[in-house]
Amino acid sequence: MTSKITAKPATIETTLNEAGRLAALQEMRRDPRVWVLGEDVARGGLWGQYKGFLEEFGPERVVSTPISESTIMGAGLGAALVGTRPIIEMRIFDFVMCAMDELVNQIAKIRYMFGGQARPAVVVRMPHGMWRNSAAQHSQMLESWFVHLPGVIVVAPSSVEDEAGLLVSAIRSDDPVLFFDPKDLWPATGTMTAGEIAPIPFGRARTLREGRDLTIVTWSAIVPKVIEAGVTLAQSGVDAEILDLRTLWPWDEAAVLASVRKTKRLLVVHEAVEVGGFGAEIVARVIDQLGPANILVAKRLGAPRLPIPFSPALENQIRVTTDKIVAAAKAAVMG
Amino acid sequence: MAKSARPKPTGKPEPATPAATGGHNLARLHDLYRTMVRIRAFEEAALDAHKAGDIPGPLHVSIGQEGVAAGVCVNLSREDRITSNHRGHGHALAKGAGADRMFLELFGREGGYCGGKGGSMHIADFSVGMLGANGVVSGGIPIAVGAAQGLKLLRSKAIAVCFFGDGATNRGPFLEGLNWAALYNLPVLFVCEDNGVAAFTATQTVTAGPGVMARAASLGVPGLSIDGNDVLAVDAATADLLAAIRAGGGPRILHAKTYRWTGHTSTDAAAWRDPQDVAAGKANCPIARLAAVLAERGAKDLTAIAAAATTEMASHRAAAKAAPWPQPSTAFDDVQDVGAVRFS
Numbered sequence: 102m103t104s105k106i107t108a109k110p111a112t113i114e115t116t117l118n119e120a121g122r123l124a125a126l127q128e129m130r131r132d133p134r135v136w137v138l139g140e141d142v143a144r145g146g147l148w149g150q151y152k153g154f155l156e157e158f159g160p161e162r163v164v165s166t167p168i169s170e171s172t173i174m175g176a177g178l179g180a181a182l183v184g185t186r187p188i189i190e191m192r193i194f195d196f197v198m199c200a201m202d203e204l205v206n207q208i209a210k211i212r213y214m215f216g217g218q219a220r221p222a223v224v225v226r227m228p229h230g231m232w233r234n235s236a237a238q239h240s241q242m243l244e245s246w247f248v249h250l251p252g253v254i255v256v257a258p259s260s261v262e263d264e265a266g267l268l269v270s271a272i273r274s275d276d277p278v279l280f281f282d283p284k285d286l287w288p289a290t291g292t293m294t295a296g297e298i299a300p301i302p303f304g305r306a307r308t309l310r311e312g313r314d315l316t317i318v319t320w321s322a323i324v325p326k327v328i329e330a331g332v333t334l335a336q337s338g339v340d341a342e343i344l345d346l347r348t349l350w351p352w353d354e355a356a357v358l359a360s361v362r363k364t365k366r367l368l369v370v371h372e373a374v375e376v377g378g379f380g381a382e383i384v385a386r387v388i389d390q391l392g393p394a395n396i397l398v399a400k401r402l403g404a405p406r407l408p409i410p411f412s413p414a415l416e417n418q419i420r421v422t423t424d425k426i427v428a429a430a431k432a433a434v435m436g
Numbered sequence: 437m438a439k440s441a442r443p444k445p446t447g448k449p450e451p452a453t454p455a456a457t458g459g460h461n462l463a464r465l466h467d468l469y470r471t472m473v474r475i476r477a478f479e480e481a482a483l484d485a486h487k488a489g490d491i492p493g494p495l496h497v498s499i500g501q502e503g504v505a506a507g508v509c510v511n512l513s514r515e516d517r518i519t520s521n522h523r524g525h526g527h528a529l530a531k532g533a534g535a536d537r538m539f540l541e542l543f544g545r546e547g548g549y550c551g552g553k554g555g556s557m558h559i560a561d562f563s564v565g566m567l568g569a570n571g572v573v574s575g576g577i578p579i580a581v582g583a584a585q586g587l588k589l590l591r592s593k594a595i596a597v598c599f600f601g602d603g604a605t606n607r608g609p610f611l612e613g614l615n616w617a618a619l620y621n622l623p624v625l626f627v628c629e630d631n632g633v634a635a636f637t638a639t640q641t642v643t644a645g646p647g648v649m650a651r652a653a654s655l656g657v658p659g660l661s662i663d664g665n666d667v668l669a670v671d672a673a674t675a676d677l678l679a680a681i682r683a684g685g686g687p688r689i690l691h692a693k694t695y696r697w698t699g700h701t702s703t704d705a706a707a708w709r710d711p712q713d714v715a716a717g718k719a720n721c722p723i724a725r726l727a728a729v730l731a732e733r734g735a736k737d738l739t740a741i742a743a744a745a746t747t748e749m750a751s752h753r754a755a756a757k758a759a760p761w762p763q764p765s766t767a768f769d770d771v772q773d774v775g776a777v778r779f780s
Contacts (some may be wrong), residue, residue: 113669130636132588136589142657146583149704161588162589164585164620166616167612167615167616167619169612169615169616171578171608171609171612172577172578172581172582172609172612172613172616174573174578174579175577175578175582175609175613176578176579176581176582176585176616178578178579178582179519179567179578179579179580179581179582179583179584179585179586179596180582180583180585180586180589181582181586182517182562182567182579182582182583182586183517183583183586183587183590183592184586184590185586185589185590187586189455202572202575203575203578204570206571207570207572207575207579211568212770212771212772213553213770213771214550214553214554214558214568215549215550215553215554215558215560215562215568216548216549216550216551216552216554216560216770217551217769217770218550218560218561218562219567219568229756251771251772251777252772253772253776254772254774274773274774274775275773276772276775277772278775295764303774303775304774305776322713350775351774351775436517
């Protein structure tokens with residue numbers, strides 16, 4: 102019998118923002134066709150996620166642009182059509198509304214509409230979510246809109262490791278990838294493998310906690326609160342299984358079904374408005390696939406159907422908090 | 437009495453710019469003529485097929501505007517890229533797309549350029565540098581600008597040309613795209629095909645200020661404004677502008693004034709138009725004007741060229757009508773590699 106000693110791979114402790122920076126840096130070094138365009142990217146980007154790029158790659162590959170969202174998006178597409186691989190930086194998700202034709206009518210459609218002639222290999226980075234009293238036009242989470250849009254991949258990581266590995270996959274993807282950076286988690290720390298960042302495949306959930314009583318499905322900036330809620334719930338005798346979807350299209354239906362088969366209870370938690378949110382799709386699919394007789398509870402928890410208000414007193418009122426998650430989970434389990 | 441701005445129908449077409457013809461050899465004149473009559477024959481056959489119920493959906497034809505597509509594209513190589521608009525059959529044909537596959541696409545049949553997924557408004561042929569027509573007014577502007585930026589990044593010698601109408605100059609991407617192209621000194625030619633109408637509305641009734649060239653100049657994009665129904669003037673102006681662009685001079689704009697003979701779509705009989713305008717527009721036919729020049733130069737084969745184009749398009753039309761419909765399962769192809777839904 103032979104014994105094998107496997108060395109644990111070296112890890113580094115870093116922030117989610119830096120993890121994204123390292124991933125983009127690695128891919129720009131690896132492939133000269135990769136470049137980034139967006140407002141202020143040459144000075145490192147609004148969030149510092151491209152710090153040092155201008156110095157290393159020069160102004161042709163690190164292009165600070167005018168505040169011209171339509172053309173940032175559309176030029177990224179045009180450049181992809183001639184064989185480059187642009188990272189289209191939207192600065193803050195909410196500004197993508199100024200580039201909806203280019204994203205929805207052009208990027209998402211062009212391969213299909215032209216019978217497969219076009220390969221729009223772009224990554225659109227859109228830091229999203231509630232972020233320190235930034236009010237209605239700088240805090241939205243509309244990811245469900247884009248899951249509804251055929252032709253794109255939708256990615257919404259929540260951890261250091263996933264930000265890096267999924268961004269590597271996004272940059273290497275020949276499909277257009279909408280990459281929702283969780284901007285409230287930019288400073289969140291975590292560990293990732295040192296050295297080469299390996300791509301993380303799309304469509305695979307990560308199980309953050311195993312449990313018997315209830316399956317909580319979640320993603321993006323609210324994940325740390327769900328983890329916290331899981332600890333509190335355990336103290337109250339509720340054993341929650343927590344799945345971070347990580348990508349919303351494709352999403353890991355198999356993992357969710359396997360978990361709900363075991364727990365018989367489903368709670369989807371998202372920061373976005375509950376009405377018409379992606380949680381509704383997950384609940385519907387699970388009921389459809391498992392059959393209503395095999396499920397005890399299938400619920401959603403999201404924000405009320407309101408714009409995000411400015412004042413901390415108001416913002417905290419509508420925010421999905423750890424307490425609300427705990428309460429919803431207890432209600433799901435205890436009735 | 438002030439001279440009327442509206443050209444009067446004279447019954448006799450005014451020839452193309454005589455000065456410009458000096459620089460053109462007879463073979464090039466023939467090429468331009470052939471391209472224009474092929475576009476005309478294609479669209480007449482398509483309109484007729486639409487009327488017969490063989491082409492589903494709307495059809496936007498460019499009859500009367502052929503001089504712009506022909507005069508610009510004769511100056512392009514296969515590697516140069518173009519983006520087009522919803523009235524783009526002429527651009528595609530002039531760039532070298534096959535009329536056979538275009539007809540199949542218009543009919544929604546197997547073998548069409550987009551496998552029947554695009555139709556008239558979305559013809560593309562990437563193999564000849566035709567990056568696609570577009571169903572959204574000004575939609576091709578940011579794409580062309582980005583194509584030029586990508587080509588520059590890849591150190592390619594190719595350039596990009598962007599065809600859009602006068603209606604597009606009132607949309608944001610026009611301002612953004614020209615500013616952007618000038619800012620990064622990109623190799624792109626903007627071609628404003630000014631037929632005077634934005635869908636059903638006279639553009640000048642909805643446009644403030646002195647017009648497209650002033651707007652372009654204010655964004656640092658110089659260019660030429662010419663008679664777009666004079667194909668030789670289009671050819672000569674394009675050659676000048678492209679020489680500047682290819683020499684690294686940055687973007688240029690060609691403003692080509694022309695006239696759309698038809699309504700907005702195939703179902704619009706254009707009864708709303710001033711008949712005098714229509715008569716004047718038709719009298720100023722770009723094909724007839726070049727024919728006059730060619731006749732002066734002793735060309736005798738014009739009728740044969742036109743007849744060949746008509747025969748060619750009739751045959752593509754018949755072939756398209758006889759072609760099979762696409763397999764229903766292909767509706768599920770070419771959405772995306774990862775996360776594609778399966779045929780069921």
